[in-house]
Amino acid sequence: MEAPHVSGSLIVLVGPPGAGKSTYARRHFPTGCLCLDDYRQMATDDAADQSATPTAAQIQNLLLDARLARGLTTVVDSTNVLPHVRAGLLARARYYQRPAVAILFNLPLAICQARNTARARQVPQDVVRELHQMTPTAEQLAAEGFTSIRTVGFHAPARL
Ligand code: ATP
Ligand code: MG
Numbered sequence: 001m002e003a004p005h006v007s008g009s010l011i012v013l014v015g016p017p018g019a020g021k022s023t024y025a026r027r028h029f030p031t032g033c034l035c036l037d038d039y040r041q042m043a044t045d046d047a048a049d050q051s052a053t054p055t056a057a058q059i060q061n062l063l064l065d066a067r068l069a070r071g072l073t074t075v076v077d078s079t080n081v082l083p084h085v086r087a088g089l090l091a092r093a094r095y096y097q098r099p100a101v102a103i104l105f106n107l108p109l110a111i112c113q114a115r116n117t118a119r120a121r122q123v124p125q126d127v128v129r130e131l132h133q134m135t136p137t138a139e140q141l142a143a144e145g146f147t148s149i150r151t152v153g154f155h156a157p158a159r160l
Pocket of ligand 1: 016017018022023078115118119
């Protein structure tokens with residue numbers, strides 16, 4: 001699949017833990033991915049330590065400004081299910097006059113929970129459920145001002 005963006009865009013991944021955001025980002029964007037988990041890990045040796053989120057967000061925003069100011073495509077790889085978080089990202093894209101693209105991970109809760117269970121770093125399943133419920137629709141994202149929206153869904157493996 002072609003990378004879904006105009007060069008220099010801000011690309012915001014949106015979806016619950018376990019949806020496959022980081023996997024998708026690694027596959028499609030070999031550079032330019034900003035991930036709060038990485039910065040929490042660097043600050044505390046624990047990617048899940050939410051007390052480090054303010055520090056991680058500061059690092060993310062510094063890098064975001066540096067890249068958007070240079071017209072470099074930049075991916076924000078975190079859940080981004082909270083409207084105020086997306087509003088902050090949209091404001092930055094507007095400031096730097098860059099298109100804001102949302103990639104919405106629209107997968108059944110059971111798939112997100114199964115993928116979450118199968119990996120090394122596990123988020124509590126009730127948190128996965130809560131964030132899954134908070135995930136916006138494509139229509140909501142369009143109303144918020146995203147320039148374009150791409151939806152990633154679940155495709156069951158083909159039977160051999
Ligand atoms: P978090 O918000 O917690 O960082 P995430 O959305 O980044 O979660 P990933 O870590 O990318 O999710 O993926 C969760 C698990 O699902 C991983 O073990 C990954 O290998 C697996 N996975 C991701 N995408 C797919 C896919 N398309 N098919 C099958 N398994 C997948
Ligand atoms: Mg991830």
